[in-house]
Structures are given as C-alpha cells and as structure tokens.
Amino acid sequence: xxxxxxxxxSLEMGPSGDRIESHLHPEGSFDVEDHAxxxxxEEIWRFTPLRRLKGLHSDAPxxxxxxxxxxxxxxxxxxxxxxxxxxxxxxxxxxxxxxVSARVWEAATSVLELTxxxxxxxxxxxxxxxxxxxxxxxxxxxxxxxxxKHSRSTVVVDYSGSATWAENLEIVVEDGAELTFxxxxxxxxxxxxxxxxxxxxxxxxxxxxxxxxxxGDVVRSDTSVEYAGPGGSAELLGLYFADEGQHIEHxxxxxxxxxKTKSHVVYKGALxxxxxxxxxxxxxxxxxxxxxxxxxxENRNLVLTDGCQADSVPNLEIETGEIEGAGHASxxxxxxxxxxxxxxxxxxxxxxxxxxxxxxxxxxLIRKIDVPELEAKLTETVEAExxxxxxxxxxxxxxxxxxx
Amino acid sequence: MSxxxxxxxxxxxxxxxxxxxxxxxVTLTIGDGETHAIMGPxxxxxxxxxxxxxxxxxxxxxxxxxxxxxxxxxSMTVDERARAGLFLAxxxxxxxxxxxxxxxxxxxxxxxxxxxxxxxxxxxxxxxAMEKMxxxxxxxxxxxxxxxxxxxxKRHEMAQLALLDPKVxxxxxxDSGLDIDALKIVSEGINTFRERxxxxxxxxTHYTRILRYVKPDRVHVFVDGRxxxxxxxxxxxELEANGYDRFVRASV
Ligand SMILES: Nc1ncnc2c1ncn2[C@@H]1O[C@H](COP(=O)(O)OP(=O)(O)O)[C@@H](O)[C@H]1O
Ligand SMILES: [Mg+2]
Numbered sequence: 001x002x003x004x005x006x007x008x009x010s011l012e013m014g015p016s017g018d019r020i021e022s023h024l025h026p027e028g029s030f031d032v033e034d035h036a037x038x039x040x041x042e043e044i045w046r047f048t049p050l051r052r053l054k055g056l057h058s059d060a061p062x063x064x065x066x067x068x069x070x071x072x073x074x075x076x077x078x079x080x081x082x083x084x085x086x087x088x089x090x091x092x093x094x095x096x097x098x099x100v101s102a103r104v105w106e107a108a109t110s111v112l113e114l115t116x117x118x119x120x121x122x123x124x125x126x127x128x129x130x131x132x133x134x135x136x137x138x139x140x141x142x143x144x145x146x147x148x149k150h151s152r153s154t155v156v157v158d159y160s161g162s163a164t165w166a167e168n169l170e171i172v173v174e175d176g177a178e179l180t181f182x183x184x185x186x187x188x189x190x191x192x193x194x195x196x197x198x199x200x201x202x203x204x205x206x207x208x209x210x211x212x213x214x215x216g217d218v219v220r221s222d223t224s225v226e227y228a229g230p231g232g233s234a235e236l237l238g239l240y241f242a243d244e245g246q247h248i249e250h251x252x253x254x255x256x257x258x259x260k261t262k263s264h265v266v267y268k269g270a271l272x273x274x275x276x277x278x279x280x281x282x283x284x285x286x287x288x289x290x291x292x293x294x295x296x297x298e299n300r301n302l303v304l305t306d307g308c309q310a311d312s313v314p315n316l317e318i319e320t321g322e323i324e325g326a327g328h329a330s331x332x333x334x335x336x337x338x339x340x341x342x343x344x345x346x347x348x349x350x351x352x353x354x355x356x357x358x359x360x361x362x363x364x365l366i367r368k369i370d371v372p373e374l375e376a377k378l379t380e381t382v383e384a385e386x387x388x389x390x391x392x393x394x395x396x397x398x399x400x401x402x403x404x
Numbered sequence: 405m406s407x408x409x410x411x412x413x414x415x416x417x418x419x420x421x422x423x424x425x426x427x428x429x430v431t432l433t434i435g436d437g438e439t440h441a442i443m444g445p446x447x448x449x450x451x452x453x454x455x456x457x458x459x460x461x462x463x464x465x466x467x468x469x470x471x472x473x474x475x476x477x478x479s480m481t482v483d484e485r486a487r488a489g490l491f492l493a494x495x496x497x498x499x500x501x502x503x504x505x506x507x508x509x510x511x512x513x514x515x516x517x518x519x520x521x522x523x524x525x526x527x528x529x530x531x532x533a534m535e536k537m538x539x540x541x542x543x544x545x546x547x548x549x550x551x552x553x554x555x556x557x558k559r560h561e562m563a564q565l566a567l568l569d570p571k572v573x574x575x576x577x578x579d580s581g582l583d584i585d586a587l588k589i590v591s592e593g594i595n596t597f598r599e600r601x602x603x604x605x606x607x608x609t610h611y612t613r614i615l616r617y618v619k620p621d622r623v624h625v626f627v628d629g630r631x632x633x634x635x636x637x638x639x640x641x642e643l644e645a646n647g648y649d650r651f652v653r654a655s656v
Contacts, residue, residue, distance in 0.1 A: 336498075337461060338498045339498055339499075339500050341460055341461065341482060341498070342494070342497070342498035342500065342548075343500065343508070343511075343512075344481070344482040344483040344486070345458050345459075345482055345483075345485075345486055345491075345492050345494075346483075346486055346508075346512035346515070346516075346564065346568065347483050347486035347487045347512050347515035347516040347568070348483055348486075348511055348512055348515045349483050349515065350481070350483065352511065352515065353483075356500070356503050356507070356508070356511065357500065357503070359502065359503070360500055360501050360502025360503040360547070361501070361502055362502070363502035363503075364501075364502055
C-alpha cells in the first residue's frame, strides 16, 4: 500500500535526508536532453493524446509568434516583458519535470513579469489576455506572477483564440499575501495548450488557484504547489466542460513541504459528446517535516452523454503520522434519473431539468471561486456549453414515450 | 373540471428475473372535486400506482388507461402530465443539490403557467406558502430537499401543492413519518387545497390517522395490486378497528 511504502522510504532516508523517493515527485531538470521524448507509456503521459500535441512534446520549434498578449491592470500592479537574463524566472522554485516545460525554458527569450507590490490591496482583478492567432506555428511563453508581502489581489489569465501554446507559469505568493489566481481556458476548438504551473506559497500566505477549462482541442494543465514556510494555505479549484472530441487534462501536485500548511482541492467537470475526455490527477505528498497539515481533495465528474470518458486519479502519500486531517473523494456519475423525474413532475421540461441539474452541480463551486468579475461569465459559460449539445441531450426517450 | 379516471391499469417493473406485474388491473374514478383515500399494506403497490400515473420511467404500463378530464395521460411525457394539471407529492422527495428552492419553484411555476409569475406577488406567495407550512423563509435559499428533515420534505411538497395549484393531487404517504404537529400542518395544507374549486385528491396512506383531519369522500382498500374493496369513510373506521387482515386473507 502506498502509505506503508512511503513510510518505509522515509525511514530509509535517515535523519538528515530530505530527498524524497516518492514517484509523485520526479527529479526535475532544466536540460531538455534529460527529458526523453515521451512515447505515451510513461505514467505522466499515459492519458495524453500525444499525436494531437503538434510536436510540443517532441521537437516542434517553439519560436512562433501567432499570439497577442494584452494587459489590463489596476493601478499599482505592474506588468513588463523582461529579457530572460534580467528576469526573476525560477523564483517560484519551478524546475521542469517534463520535456515540454524544459523546452519552454530553453526557448523562452523573455518573461512576462506581473508584480503586485507589498501591502497592495485591490478589488479589481489584474487581467492578462493571451489571444492566439493561429495553430500552425508553436509558441512558448513564460509568465511570472508575484504577489508581494501582505498584499491582497486577484490575477486572471484569460486564454482565447487559436494557438499551439506551450507555457511555464510561475506564481510566487510571498509571506502573508493573499492571491486569487484564475486561468480561464476559453480557447477556440483547434487550440493546443500545455502549461506547467508552479506556485510557491509563503509563510501564512493564501493562494486560491482556479482553473476554468472549456475550450481547446487539447489542454493539459499541470499545477504544482509547494510551501515556502509554515502556515500557508492553498485552495485549488477547477471547473471544466469537455465537448465532443475534446481532451482536458488537469494534473495537480500539492507538495506539503512545511508544517501547519493546508491544501483544499475541488475540481468538477461535465462531459458531453463522442470522444470527450477529461483527466484529473490529484497528487498530494505530505513530507516528514509537514506536521500538523490538513489536506482534502475532491474530483467530481458529471457524464451527460454516452461516448465520454472521465479519468480521475487521487493519490495521497503520507510520510508523517502527525497530521490534522487528510482525505479525498472522487466520483463520476451520470444524470440522476430520480432528480430529473422530480423536476419534470413539476412541469419542468426535460431540457430545462437537465440544465438545472448541471447548474446545480457547478453552483457551489462557482460560489467558492467567488471572483465577482467572473461569476456571471462562469454561469454563462456553463449555459453556453449546455446549449451546444442540448439536441444530443434531448434525443433520449423515456418510458417508451418520445420526449418533446 | 378535475376528473381522474383509471381503468384496468396494469403495470410491471423490470427485475433480474424478468418483468414482474405489480398493478393487476386498477379501476378507479375520482370525480370532480372529490377526495379519495387509498389504503393498503406495505408492498401492495400504492407507490407504483402513484408513480405510474405521473410517468416514472421505472414502470412499464402493460394495459389500461389513465385520463385527466378525458385527456390521455399515459401518452404524455412526465412534464406534460404536470402541465396538464397533475401533481404528485412523493413519499421520498428527491434532493437536487445546488438548485435553490426559490429557483426551482419559479422554474416550475413558469413551466406550468406558460409564463413567468409576476415577481412581486410571487415572492409574497412563496413566503406565504412557506409560512403556512411552518417552513422558515430561509428555506427558499437552500438546495431543493437537501439536508431537509423528513417532515420538512413533506411540508415542502405541500407548499409546492399550494403554489403550483394543479387540478388533481396524488399524495403518496405524505402523512408517513410525521409527528402530530406536522401531520396537522400538512392536513391543513391538503384541506386548503381542497377548498379551492374543482380539486381532486388521491390520498395514499398506510394509516387511518390522517383521515381524522382530511375527510375522504371515498375509501379504497388496496391489496396486491388492485382495489379489494371500496366504500365510504366508514370503511376507514373498519380498517382502524380491524386492520388489513380481512382483505389480505381474502386476496390470497
Ligand atoms: N424495481 C423493482 N423490482 C422488483 N420489485 C419491485 C420494484 N419496485 C417495486 N417492487 C415491488 O412492487 C411492490 C409494490 O411496491 P410499492 O408500489 O412501493 O408498494 P407500496 O407503496 O404499497 O408500499 C412491492 O412488492 C415491491 O417490492
Ligand atoms: Mg409506497
């Protein structure tokens, strides 16, 4: 069993060892040569349709410029493109753990640095819009978000348009800061996006990290979190909606590297249409030093039609017995016939009943995300996704009686 | 008008060993403005009758007819039946996470009336209906039936009855599991509904207790998937005194 094995590993480490043998924590490297071209058999690649990555994982040049970046920043927050040599990249502790990330590290010539000053408090979100203008050439980007000490802010990265986009994204939440970070993947149908995000959560700092993913042909988003000091808290929330043929993969790794830290992960997704595929990997590692931590992770999928696949793999490794609480839940279900019957028995049409159930499924999550600028958009997104395929959803018959 | 006619209704469910017949020819007419009680032991098919009238997909109709004011209910979808004026208060109301009672009620009312209710009067109506059922106004903001106690679920069903104002209400053991205070509140709700013009009620119950508060015009004893005997309110008194034994034995 995982827990026993890892306890054994940690015993073998000896008193000074902080090297972790856990398979959850692959040794990273900045050198592309250290990362073989994946074949699809590797644990970290086995769910991803490599053939659709347009060579991001192998050798496609990453020098394209088929994208625009627009900044919409509240006063006080700064954003600047900085040559790699002058940049702060690596500040989060990011070390590429896969070939795409290493290739982006090698290819990037500049870093977009978004900086929230110390003690800044702002209600209006800072927004970075990445607008793709074509999928034919692959492009690479590196974004570094830094939330200064004791600041409170919201940063939204909004992806749209068509692009073949490989990215490293670093988030540094300094001591005592509170950052809400939202990535909205609203790509066009043909976009391919592979992003490696790494966040460092400072002493008594709070990160709310939100992934909203509903666009793109393939989106693979890897998010890892480590703690730079005790008392930090990370809430990772995700809402995704996969349509016909879409592959949406969220890989999360919370590395409890400090005592008294917290992590809370809730990802919810809906799938509809032939070939819709979602993957959720929820890895949590509680290191020996991480005493008194609390962690909970949850993934729920609602399968709306036949022909979809939702993979959900929670994984918890505990190397200390001194924890406050650890738990996980994973569930994939179809529409509940009893719920639909109940709503319909009150006169509500089948289409409307399904719509209500799906909104209901996402509602508590949308409430948790709690970014006022986003709330209406999220509800609309769910609505738009649903209306795309309502014809599919209403093709069903019931009790031998064709539905209207 | 509100005439519910059930003729020779036969219903089966799919089981591992094939179809199993549960309703074996039910014939029953609830005339305009009448209240009928159906009483029967557990497992006699009462819920099957209620669900079949409402169109639950689990049940297969193998014969017979059900009409509401002459319209064929069995050819309608579940929601069409509700819009035609049928209401089913369920024995076990279903939880719908994330959908608020307020949203649910407004959506249902809009569907049934074919237009959205006037916001101002509607909020008052909802609050009034909640209050009559002794449900706190904060219930409107809670998810449908989620975390409600058994009694709260039943009172919520009765609030819906008042607001959606159907022609015929089928109440499946709405009285079960209620304490005496809740039973009185629910009975009051049923009686208020009955006082409206031309409302039919099919009151399904296991116990005679509720019939002290809701006086039926007719009582039917239901055993093994069919009506074993029909009579006036005095039949309920006999059941109260002697139980179902006489009918169950007769049916074997
Ligand atoms: N899905 C099912 N499979 C097999 N038997 C069923 C199923 N649903 C109901 N029944 C049977 O049908 C009979 C009637 O059930 P029900 O209508 O719930 O009775 P009541 O409401 O009078 O207690 C019972 O014997 C019950 O076991
Ligand atoms: Mg029953």
